[in-house]
Amino acid sequence: MLTDGPPQPHLDQPGVRSAPSSIRPEELAAVVSLVVEDLAARPAGESSATGYSDPAAALRPVRTQESAEPEPPGGGRIVAVWGPAGSPGRTTVAVNMAAELSAAGTEVLLIDADTYGASVAASLGLFDESAGLAQACRLADQGGFGAVELARVITTVAVQGGRLGVLTGITRPDRWPELRPAALAKVLDSARSSAAVTVIDCGFCLEADEELSFDTAAPRRNGATLRCLELADTVLAVGAADALGVPRLVRALAELREAVPSAVPTVVFNKVRASSIGRSPEHQLREAWDRFGSSHRIAAFLPADFAAADKALLGGSALVETSPSSPLRAAIAELADVPVEQRRRRRVGAGDNEVKFWRKPVSLPR
Numbered sequence: 544m545l546t547d548g549p550p551q552p553h554l555d556q557p558g559v560r561s562a563p564s565s566i567r568p569e570e571l572a573a574v575v576s577l578v579v580e581d582l583a584a585r586p587a588g589e590s591s592a593t594g595y596s597d598p599a600a601a602l603r604p605v606r607t608q609e610s611a612e613p614e615p616p617g618g619g620r621i622v623a624v625w626g627p628a629g630s631p632g633r634t635t636v637a638v639n640m641a642a643e644l645s646a647a648g649t650e651v652l653l654i655d656a657d658t659y660g661a662s663v664a665a666s667l668g669l670f671d672e673s674a675g676l677a678q679a680c681r682l683a684d685q686g687g688f689g690a691v692e693l694a695r696v697i698t699t700v701a702v703q704g705g706r707l708g709v710l711t712g713i714t715r716p717d718r719w720p721e722l723r724p725a726a727l728a729k730v731l732d733s734a735r736s737s738a739a740v741t742v743i744d745c746g747f748c749l750e751a752d753e754e755l756s757f758d759t760a761a762p763r764r765n766g767a768t769l770r771c772l773e774l775a776d777t778v779l780a781v782g783a784a785d786a787l788g789v790p791r792l793v794r795a796l797a798e799l800r801e802a803v804p805s806a807v808p809t810v811v812f813n814k815v816r817a818s819s820i821g822r823s824p825e826h827q828l829r830e831a832w833d834r835f836g837s838s839h840r841i842a843a844f845l846p847a848d849f850a851a852a853d854k855a856l857l858g859g860s861a862l863v864e865t866s867p868s869s870p871l872r873a874a875i876a877e878l879a880d881v882p883v884e885q886r887r888r889r890r891v892g893a894g895d896n897e898v899k900f901w902r903k904p905v906s907l908p909r
Contacts, residue, residue, distance in 0.1 A: 617736030623775035625745040625768070625808070627795035631783040632813040633657075635852060636845070636875060637744040638666050642861030643872075643881045644740055646703035652738035654710045656727070656767045657746040658719040661712025667700055668859020675710040677718060680726035693733045703863050708738060724763070724770040731774050743771045747795075749802040772803045779842070779878075780808040784828055785819040788812075793835050809842040811878065816847040843878040846870045 560581070562574050624637040634657075641653040654676060655663035664670065678696040682688050697708040710730075713719065734741040746768040763769075772778055780799070782792030792810070799806055812828055820827045825844045832841060851866035858865050862872035876883045 617732070617734075619735035619738050619741055620777070621731060621735065621741045621743065621771075621775045622777045622779065623743045623745050623771050624779045624781060625772060625799075626747060626781035627788075627791040628747045629783060629788060629791055631781045631788055631792070632845070633747070633781050634662050634666055634744050636779065636781050636811065636813065636878075637742050638663060639855075639862050639872065639875045640879045641707055641740075641742040642702045642863050643876045643879045644742075645705035645707040646863050647881045648705060650708075650737075650739045651705075652697070652708040652710065652734050652741045654730075654734070654741060654743045655712030656722065656743050656771050657712055658722060658764050658767055659716060659746050659748065661714075661744075663709065663744055664711040666856060666859070667709065667861075669698060669700070669709065669711060671698075671711075672714055673698075673711065674713045674718065674721070676727075676730070677713055677721040679710060679730045680722055683726040683729035684723065688729050688733060690733055690737045693730065693737055702861055712744075719764045719767070722767040724766040727767055727770050728774060731771070743775065745771050749795075749798050751802070769802060772799070772806050775806070778806045778808040779811050780839070781811045781813050784812040784815040784824065784844070784847075788814075789828070789831055789835075793837060796837065796839060808839055810837075810839045811843045811845065812841065813845045814847040815844045843874060845874045845878070848872075 560574055560578055562571060566574070622640070624633050624640070626633045637653065641651045645651045653663060655661045656676060657663075661674075673696075675696045675698055679688075679693060682692045682696070697710060700707045700709055713721065731741065746765065748765045749769065750765055751763055751769070778799075780792065780796060782788045782795075796808060796810075799808060810832075815824050815828070817824050828844065829841065848866070848869050848871035851862055851869035851871055855862050855865045862869055862875065866872055873883050
């Protein structure tokens with residue numbers, strides 16, 4: 544420290560070297576060398592002596608324990624169910640695929656990431672006001688998010704003896720900023736470690752025009768959908784099997800190719816029926832798909848069964864519970880690669896107490 548005038552007593556203490564401001568350059572270089580030697584001789588971790596009035600004494604470095612090793616990436620599979628606007632049946636496919644896998648004994652997590660119309664909770668009869676995915680994203684923003692934190696916000700639903708984990712969506716559309724893509728990515732990483740299969744019900748919109756109205760990076764309403772499609776191992780593109788749904792799906796797949804080039808979608812036609820397509824609807828759809836020149840593979844044709852779908856929605860459950868013999872349920876189970884139990888139909892005669900013997904039915908008394 545360079546000083547003027549007489550020597551300063553408060554500078555005469557260990558670790559402090561002073562020199563007059565009129566010192567010659569070569570003498571100043573010698574003082575600097577001594578300071579460097581003092582610092583080199585100081586034991587590691589020892590701080591310099593300071594006065595009681597020096598606030599730097601409160602800023603001594605604190606040794607902390609090394610952070611724990613991050614969790615290794617899990618081996619779970621992520622399936623994103625996506626589709627264009629027009630209610631093609633994304634939620635129906637996602638909910639029932641997850642239910643079929645859960646009933647078959649697979650550990651499944653169902654996530655509602657639709658920022659426009661979250662409806663998984665209503666489909667399963669969960670009418671609480673908690674938004675499980677938003678809570679998970681808030682915890683992920685705070686750091687240290689893992690399987691333990693994920694389990695705290697999961698709602699468990701019993702399905703045919705299985706246990707289906709559900710992360711419900713936002714309760715109001717204006718809460719979409721809570722689903723930040725960076726936090727959602729952490730949630731999906733933990734989902735891979737917590738469940739064998741994670742099924743995500745995604746929103747329809749892929750536009751990113753919100754960023755054009757801001758000078759800096761801004762939150763994107765469709766960022767949650769884009770991040771889910773980027774991280775998914777399988778993308779199911781669900782389209783309605785009618786004169787409006789097919790061209791919508793073709794245009795949406797072109798938008799998906801531009802927005803998420805890494806995504807390789809698999810096409811699923813829903814609500815397949817002769818009244819909207821004509822005779823042999825599956826054959827008609829294949830021909831139309833070939834005419835559009837799309838290279839995406841058609842994975843399944845889900846037949847229209849509005850009565851079974853309405854019954855499941857009214858009961859707040861899945862098709863496997865409310866309509867196990869529905870052809871729609873069988874097609875979704877096949878899409879999920881779950882074998883459907885073939886139950887033999889019991890022939891009923893005049894009464895439930897009738898037992899058929901050889902050639903002649905005999906009614907047993909009650």
